[in-house]
Each structure stands twice: as C-alpha cells, then as structure tokens.
Amino acid sequence: MVLSIIQNISIIIAAEVLYHFLSKSFSGKAYLISILNGILFGLTAVLAMMTPFRFESGIIYDGRTIVIGIATLFGGPLTGSMASAIAASYRIFIVGGSGYLAGVLSILEAFVIGAIFNRIRKHSKPSQELLLVIASALLIHIFMLLAQLFLPNERWRLVLPVIAPVVLTIYPIGFILVSALFIEAEKSARVQEKLQESEERYRKIFNNHHTVMLIIDPQSGAVIDANPAAEAYYGYSREALCSMNITDINTLNPEEVKQGMARAKQFRKNAFQFRHRLASGEIRDVEVFSGPIDFSGKEYLYSIVHDISEKMEAERKIAEINENLEKIVAKRTEALEAANRELESFAYSVSHDLRAPLRAIEGFFGFLMQEIAEINPSLSDNARHYQERIRFNITKMNLLIDDLLNLSRIGTQELSLQSVDMSELAREVANELLSENPGRRAAITIDPAMTCIADKALLKVALTNLFSNALKYTSTVIQPSIRFSSMDKDNERVYFIKDNGIGFDMQYAGKLFTPFQKLHSDKRYPGTGIGLSIVRRVISKHGGKIWAEAVPDKGATFYFTLGG
Amino acid sequence: MNGIGEFQTILLVEDNPDDEELTLLAFKNNHIANSIIVVHDGAEALDFMFRRKAYANRDVRTTPRLVLLDLKLPKLSGFDVLQELRNNDMTRFLPVVILTTSNQDEDIINSYKFGANSFIRKPVEFSKFNEAIKALGMYWLVLNEVPLSTKPSLIKG
Known part of the structure; x- marks a missing residue:
C-alpha cells in the first residue's frame, strides 16, 4: 500500500507541473484554466485509481483524496468539482464494486474540506499557509477513514486496522509535500506576475x-x-x-x-x-x-x-524688446539731459546777463544820488523813501540772480566727495550768518562729531540756506533756539535742523522745495524763494532725501539724508 | 612817487560802455589821478600793449602800469589776452587784475593759472563798487612794487 501511494504521489507531482504550465499558457482566462485544470486533476485521480492498493475486489485505496483535496485547495471550487465529478464517475461506473459508496464519499469529503480551506486560505496570511495545509491534510484523511464506515457488511472492521496507519501518516505527508510544491510555485508565479505588471506599467507610460x-x-x-x-x-x-x-x-x-x-x-x-x-x-x-x-x-x-524653441524664441524677443526699450530710454534720457543742460546754461546766461544792467542801474543811481546830494543836501522824506525802495529792489534782484546762478550751477557741477566734519561746518555757517546779521540772536545748539561723506562746498551751501531759514523764521519769537542734530532711522543717518520759529501749515509742505514758492509774506520774511530748492538740489545730488515737519507757531524741523 | 607819475597809465579792457563809464567815475570819485586808457576788445588791448596797428606810434611812456581786464570780450577773450601778455618778456610781470562779473570757480582758477595777479568780481552795490576801485588803486598803484624792467620808462619801443 505504501509503494502504491508513493507511486500515486509522483503522478500528482507530474500533474502539478502540467497544472502550472496550463495556468501560464492561458493566463488571463480564469474559467478556461479552472476547467482545464479540473479535467487534468480528474484524469490524475483516475490514473491514481488505476494503480491502487487493492484490499479486495471493489475496495481500493489510492491517492485520489490527495488529488481532489489539492485540486480544490489550490485550484478552487470549480477545478475541484470538475476533478471530483470525473473521479467519482470513474469510481462508480468503471471500478464499481461494493466499496463504491465509501469511494465516492472519500472524493466528496476531500472536495468539501478542500473547498472550505480554499476559502479560508484566501483570507489568511502567507505565514499561516503551512498550518492550513497540515489541517486540511489531516482532516481530509480522518474523514476518509470515516467514509469507510459506509462499506457494506461492516467491512470497515477489517479494513481500518490495515489502512489507518498509512492513511494517517503517509497520505498527509504526501499531501503536505505536494502542497509545499504548489505554494512555492504559486509564490514564484506571483513574483513573476508582479514583475511583469510593473514592466508593463512602465512600458505603457513610456509608450503612451x-x-x-x-x-x-x-x-x-x-x-x-x-x-x-x-x-x-x-x-x-x-x-x-x-x-x-x-x-x-x-x-x-x-x-x-x-x-x-x-x-x-x-x-x-x-x-x-x-x-x-x-x-x-x-x-x-x-x-x-x-x-x-x-x-x-x-x-x-x-x-x-x-x-522649448517657442519659449526660447519668446525669450529672445523679450530680450530684444527690452534692449530696444533700454535704447529708447537711454536716448530719451540723453535728450532730456541735453534739454536740462541747455535750460541750465540758458538760466545761467540769462541771470548773468541780467546782472550787467542791474549793476549799471545801481551804479548810475549811486552817482545820481551823489549829484543830487551835492545840489540839495536835504532830501525830502518821500525822496529818501523812493531811494530806499529802489536800493531794496536792486538788492533783491541781485540776490535772485545769485540764487538762480547757484541753482543752475549745482545742477551741472560734479560732486567732489570727501569726509566732512558736519558739526564743524555747521558752526562755521552759523557764525558767518550771525556776524552777517548782527541783529539776530538765537541759541544755536550743534551736536558734536557729526561726520559724513559729502561735497563740502555744496553741503555748506545747503547748511547755509537751512540755518539762514531757521534764523529768519525765528526772528519774531522771543527766545529763538535752533538745534542741529542727527538720528538713526531705518538704518539710515538722518540729520535735522529744528527751530522754534513760526513753522508752517503742513498742508503746504509740498510747495516748500519748489523754486519761487514762499509760505510767508515777503515783507516780514524777505527771501527769494529759491533757497530750499537749492538745498534739495544739493541733497538729491548726494543721493539723499529732504523733508520737513512743522506746526504753525511752534517751529519747523528740516530732515535730510545724504544717501549711500 | 617817482618822477614819471603823470604817465602811470592804467589800461582798462572793457566792452560794456556802462561799466566803462562807471569804472571811470569810480576812479575819479576816489581821486585816482592816473591816466586811464580804455580799449574795447581783446585784440585792441594787445595792439595797444605791443604798439601795433592803430597804436604803432603811441608814446612808449604810456605803457600801462596796471591792466584791468574783463573776461568776456569780443574778438579775443580776457584769457587770450592774459596768455599773450604772459608769453611776452616785456609784459611777463605786468600786474593784471581780472575785473569781471563772473564768479565761477572755473574762471577764477583759470585766471590764476594763466598768471593773473588778482581776481575781483564787480560788486553790484554802488558803495561796494566804489570801495573796490579805491582799494584796487591804492594797492596796485601805490603799495605794490614791480621789477624795474616792467616800468614804462625802461621798455624799449
């Protein structure tokens, strides 16, 4: 019996190889595979039944339970039922005999248990696989022994002692060995499949x-x-x-x-x-x-x-347009600068030429008054007033011309930068202004050691204008005070001149730096209205900014930076 | 004062008739008795100095002791005249005072570069102008010493 079952097992192994061959050849057609494999296992079972251990006529023992169990466990219910049908038919119609009921029942129980474990297997982890196989191997063969109870005339009493040791040892071992082969084959098939799938995916991406x-x-x-x-x-x-x-x-x-x-x-x-x-x-x-x-x-x-040809072309075009634009801008700037220069040189020569007649007027007026004084030493009040007004206006016009000349000159002059002690420069300016206007008294505070990089001559012009303004607009307050200091704001040095003079309405702050714009009457605060324009020119030439804050009657503060 | 005082000539190079008259008036006003000769452009100034053309026959004793030179002049500019004067041995050390309306740094620098002795900007105010002329006469005609070679009497015609 042992020899015959080992023979059966080798038939099953041969069938297993065929099984995988079929599965591969018809991959993708699940039903066809199941049916073909069903037939294959059915025939294997038949083959096994053809070389059985014959107990007596009509009672045979062979590897069919292994075949059907494995067919159902690994191939699924469809394969299993096909194989079972073929095996059962062969057992009933060809072999026949008294043991047919027990034989068919063995086929049936192997199928049922195989199907149950097939089901369990689908939901289990790969690590539990062996356990399932062992369990099904044992169960199938226990039930096979039970099926022997259906032998006629209580033949089981004779049969069981003979077959039981083999059925409960060699059979399950064979079952397990064959199953292990199946599991291995399935595993490698799965790996293969995955590999193919990923390659397929890659190819699809590549191709599509x-x-x-x-x-x-x-x-x-x-x-x-x-x-x-x-x-x-x-x-x-x-x-x-x-x-x-x-x-x-x-x-x-x-x-x-x-x-x-x-x-x-x-x-x-x-x-x-x-x-x-x-x-x-x-x-x-x-x-x-x-x-x-x-x-x-x-x-x-x-x-x-x-x-990216189109993109490159577009970029090239943009670059071309930009270049053209730059050329146009450069050209316009040049034209603008030329116009500016022309305007400045025009302003310069106009103011220069205005001075000659003014000097002639002043000169001859001086000699005229000298002549008159010789004839009539005592002038009338009216005459003296007229004389004074003429002098005043000549002086004013002269100042205007000076300022205009300065303004136009600053525009065209090149900066000559050097390190400047601004505190020192401011003191110098303040002293000059005070000595020029002996009537003015103001408490002037200048912070020490304020240094900067600037054009000293231009900076002096700017400081002169700012201090002169501060002095002028504090002339009517009781205790005039002027402070020149500096602070850091947004990483920049900001200088400021603060006075307690008459200030101005911030509403007009925008007009401060425009030439000829004055915020106060000429009578009380004489001036040309060009001073702050000059200051702004100087400051912007240095790359700096200038602005002012003021409150009427409380004073004004002029802030400036010197850039870079 | 030396013996040829009456010939202490001043040459005024001025194209503006008003400025000319005012300058002369100011000299008179300040009792500067020197004879003042006026020429109206740069070319005429050089003709006078070097006794050429219309001035070929001028008395050598009228060679000026002081030149008052404007910068903006017809034909030859004040700078041209100054350079010519400095290039000639006869006039190399002749005191030349630039008397002009310009106060541009560039003009001041160039004046000194080309050998001017002084630079004066014509003041607009009557009184200041008067004072400037007075000081000028006092300094250059009375206080200032010049080498003998530039004294008119020694210049050979």
Missing part, C-alpha cells in the same frame, strides 16, 4: 506618454529605446532611432555630450538645454531632463525631452 522619451546608454551614447512621441518628434522610426547615437541628434560635439551625460549620471537628476537635430534637418531648442535608471543590472539614462 505624449512626452518625448529616450533611453540612452551612458557609456556609448547609443539610443537604446525611444517612445512613439520621440518617433513623432524626431521624424525617425523607433528602429532608426535605436540604431543612432545621441550625438547624431545633439548638435554639441560628442565630447560635450559625454560630459553632459556624465553629469546627469552623477547627479541623479539634471536638466540641460541642448539643441537637437530632427530628421528634417531642422534644429530645435530642447530642455532635457536626464536621470539614471536600472535595467537588469545595467545603468541607463532616461531622458525626457521638452521642446
């Missing part, structure tokens, strides 16, 4: 993507593969592309291409700008994203190619 993709051998530069998008783009067939080298496409010389590919390999991912030649001879600008990819142990470069 609308992006141009190439696979390149980084050593030789040979094109290994190209997708249909690449075929369409380059105008070569895949076969043609695969016989080309990347240097046939890239316009750079082979050495440069090689360097590029080495870089792509080294840095895993990299974008390059190249020029690629199409089959038509046209040369396009492309951006190539390259990176390494492993294929069966060898490293290749996958390259995704983007046509």
Whole structure:
C-alpha cells in the first residue's frame, strides 16, 4: 500500500507541473484554466485509481483524496468539482464494486474540506499557509477513514486496522509535500506576475506618454529605446532611432555630450538645454531632463525631452524688446539731459546777463544820488523813501540772480566727495550768518562729531540756506533756539535742523522745495524763494532725501539724508 | 612817487560802455589821478600793449602800469589776452587784475593759472563798487612794487 501511494504521489507531482504550465499558457482566462485544470486533476485521480492498493475486489485505496483535496485547495471550487465529478464517475461506473459508496464519499469529503480551506486560505496570511495545509491534510484523511464506515457488511472492521496507519501518516505527508510544491510555485508565479505588471506599467507610460522619451546608454551614447512621441518628434522610426547615437541628434560635439551625460549620471537628476537635430534637418531648442535608471543590472539614462524653441524664441524677443526699450530710454534720457543742460546754461546766461544792467542801474543811481546830494543836501522824506525802495529792489534782484546762478550751477557741477566734519561746518555757517546779521540772536545748539561723506562746498551751501531759514523764521519769537542734530532711522543717518520759529501749515509742505514758492509774506520774511530748492538740489545730488515737519507757531524741523 | 607819475597809465579792457563809464567815475570819485586808457576788445588791448596797428606810434611812456581786464570780450577773450601778455618778456610781470562779473570757480582758477595777479568780481552795490576801485588803486598803484624792467620808462619801443 505504501509503494502504491508513493507511486500515486509522483503522478500528482507530474500533474502539478502540467497544472502550472496550463495556468501560464492561458493566463488571463480564469474559467478556461479552472476547467482545464479540473479535467487534468480528474484524469490524475483516475490514473491514481488505476494503480491502487487493492484490499479486495471493489475496495481500493489510492491517492485520489490527495488529488481532489489539492485540486480544490489550490485550484478552487470549480477545478475541484470538475476533478471530483470525473473521479467519482470513474469510481462508480468503471471500478464499481461494493466499496463504491465509501469511494465516492472519500472524493466528496476531500472536495468539501478542500473547498472550505480554499476559502479560508484566501483570507489568511502567507505565514499561516503551512498550518492550513497540515489541517486540511489531516482532516481530509480522518474523514476518509470515516467514509469507510459506509462499506457494506461492516467491512470497515477489517479494513481500518490495515489502512489507518498509512492513511494517517503517509497520505498527509504526501499531501503536505505536494502542497509545499504548489505554494512555492504559486509564490514564484506571483513574483513573476508582479514583475511583469510593473514592466508593463512602465512600458505603457513610456509608450503612451505624449512626452518625448529616450533611453540612452551612458557609456556609448547609443539610443537604446525611444517612445512613439520621440518617433513623432524626431521624424525617425523607433528602429532608426535605436540604431543612432545621441550625438547624431545633439548638435554639441560628442565630447560635450559625454560630459553632459556624465553629469546627469552623477547627479541623479539634471536638466540641460541642448539643441537637437530632427530628421528634417531642422534644429530645435530642447530642455532635457536626464536621470539614471536600472535595467537588469545595467545603468541607463532616461531622458525626457521638452521642446522649448517657442519659449526660447519668446525669450529672445523679450530680450530684444527690452534692449530696444533700454535704447529708447537711454536716448530719451540723453535728450532730456541735453534739454536740462541747455535750460541750465540758458538760466545761467540769462541771470548773468541780467546782472550787467542791474549793476549799471545801481551804479548810475549811486552817482545820481551823489549829484543830487551835492545840489540839495536835504532830501525830502518821500525822496529818501523812493531811494530806499529802489536800493531794496536792486538788492533783491541781485540776490535772485545769485540764487538762480547757484541753482543752475549745482545742477551741472560734479560732486567732489570727501569726509566732512558736519558739526564743524555747521558752526562755521552759523557764525558767518550771525556776524552777517548782527541783529539776530538765537541759541544755536550743534551736536558734536557729526561726520559724513559729502561735497563740502555744496553741503555748506545747503547748511547755509537751512540755518539762514531757521534764523529768519525765528526772528519774531522771543527766545529763538535752533538745534542741529542727527538720528538713526531705518538704518539710515538722518540729520535735522529744528527751530522754534513760526513753522508752517503742513498742508503746504509740498510747495516748500519748489523754486519761487514762499509760505510767508515777503515783507516780514524777505527771501527769494529759491533757497530750499537749492538745498534739495544739493541733497538729491548726494543721493539723499529732504523733508520737513512743522506746526504753525511752534517751529519747523528740516530732515535730510545724504544717501549711500 | 617817482618822477614819471603823470604817465602811470592804467589800461582798462572793457566792452560794456556802462561799466566803462562807471569804472571811470569810480576812479575819479576816489581821486585816482592816473591816466586811464580804455580799449574795447581783446585784440585792441594787445595792439595797444605791443604798439601795433592803430597804436604803432603811441608814446612808449604810456605803457600801462596796471591792466584791468574783463573776461568776456569780443574778438579775443580776457584769457587770450592774459596768455599773450604772459608769453611776452616785456609784459611777463605786468600786474593784471581780472575785473569781471563772473564768479565761477572755473574762471577764477583759470585766471590764476594763466598768471593773473588778482581776481575781483564787480560788486553790484554802488558803495561796494566804489570801495573796490579805491582799494584796487591804492594797492596796485601805490603799495605794490614791480621789477624795474616792467616800468614804462625802461621798455624799449
């Protein structure tokens, strides 16, 4: 009996090989496989029944429970039922005999238990697989022994002692061994399937993507593969592309291409700008994203190619437009500067030429008054008043001309920068102003050690105007005080001159630095209205800013920076 | 004062008739008795100095002791005249005072560069102008010493 069951097991192993062959050949057609395998296992069972251990006529023992159990456990209910039907038919109609009921029941119980475990198996972990196999092997063969109870005439009393030791040892072991083969085969089939799937996915992406993709051998530069998008783009067939080298496409010389590919390999991912030649001879600008990819142990470069010719063309156009724009701006600036220079030189010569007649008026008026005084030493009050008004206006016009000349000169003068002790300069300016206007008394405070980089002569002009204003607009307050100091604001040194004079309404602050704009009456506060324009010119020439804050009757503060 | 005082000539180079008259008036006003010769452009100034053309026959003793030179002049500018004077041995050390309306730094620098002895900006105010002329006469005609070679009597015609 042992020999016969071992023979049966080898038949089953042969069937197992066939089973996998069938599964592979008809992959994708699940029903067909199940049916074909059902027939295969059915025939195997028949084969097993043809070489049985014969207890007596009509009572045979063989490996059918193993065949049906495994067929159902691994092949599923459909395969199992097919195999069972064939095996059962053979047992009833061909073998027949008194043991047919027990024989058919053995087939049935193997099928049922196989089906149950097939089901359990689907929801279990791979680690529990062996346990399930052992359990089903034991159960099937316990039930096989139970099936012997259906032998006529209580033959089981005779049969069981003979077969039980074998059925409960050799049978399950055979079952388990064959099952192990199945499990192994299934496992490797699954791995294979996954591999195929991923390769399939990759191929699908490669082939169906609308992006141009190439696979390149980084050593030789040979094109290994190209997708249909690449075929369409380059105008070569895949076969043609695969016989080309990347240097046939890239316009750079082979050495440069090689360097590029080495870089792509080294840095895993990299974008390059190249020029690629199409089959038509046209040369396009492309951006190539390259990176390494492993294929069966060898490293290749996958390259995704983007046509950026239009983008490049647009960029070139933008650059061209910008360049033109810059040229236009430069031209306009130049024209504007020329006009400005002309205006300034015009202002200069006008004011210069105005001075000659003014001097003549003043000179001859002086001699005239001298003559008159000789004839009539005592002038009338009216005459003296008229004389005074004429003198005043001549002086005023002279100041106006001076300021206009200064203003136009500052515009054209080059800066000569040096380190300036502003505190010292401010003291000098204040002293000069005080000695020029002996009637003015003001408490002037100047912070020490304020230094800056500036054009000293121009800075003096600016400080003179600012101090002169402060003195002028504090002339009517009881205790005039002026302070020159500095502070840090937004990382910039801000200088300020603060007075407690008459101030001004902030509403008019915008007019302060415009030439000839005055915020106070000429009578009380004489001036040309050009002083602050000069100051602003000086400050902006240094790259600085000037602004003012004031409250009427509370004083004004002029702030300035010197840039850089 | 030396013996040829009456010939202590001043040459005024001035194209503006008002300025000319005012300058002369100011000299008179300050009792500066020197004879003042007026020429109206740069070319005439050089003709006078070097006794050329219309001045070929001028008395050598009228060679000026002081030149008052405006910068803006017809034909030859004040700078041209100054350079010519400095290039000639006869006039190399002749005191030349620039008397002008300009106060541009550039003009002041160039004046000294080309050898001017002084630079005076014509003041607008009557009194200041008067004072300037007075001081000028006092300094250059009375206080200032010049080498003998530039004294008119020694210049050979």
